[in-house]
Amino acid sequence: MASPARIRSTIATLVDQPEELRALRLFHKALADVNRLRIVRRLAHGERTVGELIDEVGLSQPLVSWHLGRLRAARIVETRRRGREVVCRLRPEALEEGARMTRSFMRVEGAS
Secondary structure (H helix, E strand, O other), rough: OOOOHHHHHHHHHOOOOHHHHHHHHHHHHHHHOHHHHHHHHHHOOEEEEEHHHHHOOOOOHHHHHHHHHHHHOOEEEEEEEEEEEEEEEEOHHHHHHHHHHHHHHHHOOOOO
């Protein structure tokens, strides 16, 4: 039998959420994982191939690809093909966009 907290959580996910809240949740959820933060930190210093990220963060290829998928879905990272390699880069404006969404949601001054 599901716990009351699990039931509330399920109901909350079924309620129609405004697009801005979904985007904000996706952004923060993407950054709420230590391995994704490690990948973002590497990409903050320049483009990397998936192979380079595997070597630098010490995760398997499927895990790196899975985490990159979450970061791409949140529009934090972009990827492109270069021959057989996939090159990843941090979208320079992504973190500022996330901060702007957060400030706007919290109704903090300076949220333009």
